[in-house]
Amino acid sequence: xxxxxxxxxxxxxxxxxxxxxxxxxxxxxxxxxxxxxxxxxxxxxxxxxxxxxxxxxxxxxxxxxxxxxxxxxxxxxxxxxxxxxxxxxxxxxxxxxxxxxxxxxxxxxxxxxxxxxxxxxxx
Numbered sequence: 001x002x003x004x005x006x007x008x009x010x011x012x013x014x015x016x017x018x019x020x021x022x023x024x025x026x027x028x029x030x031x032x033x034x035x036x037x038x039x040x041x042x043x044x045x046x047x048x049x050x051x052x053x054x055x056x057x058x059x060x061x062x063x064x065x066x067x068x069x070x071x072x073x074x075x076x077x078x079x080x081x082x083x084x085x086x087x088x089x090x091x092x093x094x095x096x097x098x099x100x101x102x103x104x105x106x107x108x109x110x111x112x113x114x115x116x117x118x119x120x121x122x123x
Contacts, residue, residue: 006111008056009048009085014106016058026091026104031039031060038063040091040106041049045114047074050081052118079122084115 014021014028021028030036030044038044038061045068047059059075062068071082087108094105 002104005113005116006085009046009083009087009108009111011092012058012108014046014054014058014061015094015096019058019061022104023102023105028061028089028106030063030066032062032066036063038089038106040089040104043073044087044089044090044101045069046085046087046108047071048083048085049075049078050083050087053081056081056083070115077117077122080119082117083113086110086112086114090116 019028027037027039030038043064044063045064045066046107048056049059050056068074068084071084074084075082083114088107088110090109091104092107094107096102
């Protein structure tokens with residue numbers, strides 16, 4: 001499971017219903033300290049949840065200073081797969097579903113699984 005999740009999250013674009021990056025400047029904000037701007041090369045912690053056991057969504061990106069290492073530290077445990085990973089932000093190309101190519105879009109690299117909560121844990 002751990003290897004599968006690391007593979008799924010590696011290269012994942014840092015964009016979701018909960019997180020919006022600035023494609024023009026290739027930056028994203030830290031969810032806990034909004035004045036902090038994260039860029040390519042920054043080490044981050046990322047909270048993710050799997051919508052209907054089908055699509056992983058980023059729920060939050062956090063700068064390394066917060067020491068987040070578990071699902072419970074950033075989210076309520078719900079009846080869905082949830083994970084917290086460490087990663088390094090990388091600039092790589094991305095084609096948004098309804099947009100033009102973004103050559104420096106931030107993605108997740110050097111991913112390491114910190115915590116995983118299976119669907120059953122939320123019942």
